[in-house]
Amino acid sequence: MMAQATKEKSSYRAAFEVMQAEDARCLPAWLLRLRETAMERFEQVGFPTTDVEDWKYTNTGAITKGAFAPVAADARVELGADDVAAFLAPEASSRLVFVNGVYRAELSATENLPAGVVVADFATAFAGEHESVLRAYLARPSDPEVDGFNALNAAFLREGALVYLPKGAQVSAPIQLLFLSAPATQTAAVFPRVLVVAERESAATIIESYASTGESRSFTNAVVEVFVGENARVTHYKVQRESEAAFHIATTNAELERSGVYDLTTITLGAQLSRHGIGVKLAHEGAECWVDGLYLVGTGQHADTHSLIDHTSPHCTSHQLYKGILDGKSRAVFNGKVFVHKDAQKTDAQQSNKNLLLSNEARVDTKPQLEIYADDVKCAHGATVGQLEEEELFYLVSRGLHTDLARNLLTYGFAEELVEKIKIESIKRQLDEAILNRLHARLEV
């Protein structure tokens, strides 16, 4: 066990040294140092095991043992616009496309943006006038407790996406960041990094998508950071529909300034193992966030969501609704903590996790938690795990609906609240199909 872990760590070290040498001339020194520190951190802590409380239900052994090749330079695959079209949100007029972790300018579009708005891959950004933005945000002192996955992402920080909204910028069309996994000679480990900086009074919608072009057994380890300035508004969709052989580990951290609004909706359909860690810090008065999501998994899939909504300032509002649909032999974990600090008076925090089990073999572990140190707050939380209601099912079949269709329709009804929240038609349609076409019955809305 120990020997295995050590070997895995050293294989990352070897790839790391190669990358550092390659980048020594073209990337800024602060970044190389940051990566070195992160690599050391990773070597110190390794991948988390189920002995760690936060990873109790999610065993990452398959990632530790799986021979993934980091920075798969030779995993560059031939993909044309036609191959990628199915994964694009037509509503987005600007997009960055990454294939197996490598930025593909020819598949991307960054021209349709208001003045001053930057949507760029890191290599372009490092070489340009926004290097200072990257430096200011990426090189901040990181959490000393950062876990192995986050450390490894920072160690391999090379490719990534910068979205920068200057003061007052309003981007009406969504911006899509697409991370595609495609079958390659080596099973790739990719480390996407996204930095969104929304200066005061700016607004934009980001669609962060993860998908696979085939049944590739890839390992994605992504870190996304969002800074929402005063009175700024960031609407963020994260749609994960990687192959059912994939491993997907992601972290989303957001920090909100005074009266900033952050609206996150996550959709988890793919991967054999997925884990999404979310941290939202309501750092100044009047900030408001929505942290909503839907996970829909079937046999062989495991989806884990861990979130921390951190109320550090007074008069902030947070809303969280997570729904899970589990079919076949699948498993989900929801662990949501709302932390209200002593000074965060007048906090309004609502949290709810609801799960629908469509089979007797599905299992969910849900743990909503409230930790409150202020005395004048309005907080509520709850979790449910249930099955389809027999009386509702009978009502539908008594009108002539086949049982599978009736089950799908009730499942759709369970998810509807979240589906309706989605304002991007193409995402909504994908989700409709994913729900309604389960259990072999086809049905259009």
Next chain:
Amino acid sequence: MLEIRDLHARVEGKDILRGVSLTVKRGEVHAIMGPNGSGKSTLAKVLAGHPSYEVTSGEVLFDGKNLLELEPDERAREGVFLAFQYPVEIPGVSNAQFLRLAYNEKRKHLGEEELDPLEFKDLLKERAQIVEMDAGLMSRSVNEGFSGGEKKRNEILQMAVLEPKLAVLDETDSGLDIDALRIVSEGVNKLRHADNAIVLVTHYQRLLNYIVPDYVHVLYKGRIVRSGGKELALALEEKGYDWIKDEAEESQPSAASA
């Protein structure tokens, strides 16, 4: 059309129907009356195929087919409809979506073209007039937040859309005020014709002032103890159920002493 022969059924291990026999022909309206707990709703649920109700013996023929061998959805597509006493709320599923799916399932079964959402919308609008249903309710979740009267009207609207051969209306009058009762009854009367049949399950006679039955049957302790014309319902209204109970006890010695 419907022939029930010596039907016995139980729910949660308790025998409720103890030998019901009833024949319903095309174009007829039958009322099943009886005191609470006599088995009226059980009969309705058994005909629709509710999984909690177990048929222990007897048979039910529907247009010559063995109804009891069909799944509930097959029965519905064959033309059996149950208007629920307590219509179920289905959050997140719109009335229009649900009704179109049900309607199209039936069309497919009959080998007819399915209707697309726009075509169906027109049909739904037309049928909604039968029960004076507000079109705004069609885009809302099935029965969610509906008043008691709206729920019952929605049941009759479903009947109007699905055009069953046999409609079993389970206590459709319960919980309705006089105006709603009139609307629902008029709706049912508009749907009544020579090719279909209606079985009204009701505790009270007042529904029968509006929907006039051809036959009235009194169910007591799981058996039909008396049948007659519409005047039987009036007699029950006047005299209550006690005389029927007494009469039934006399002619049928209790099971314990048998």
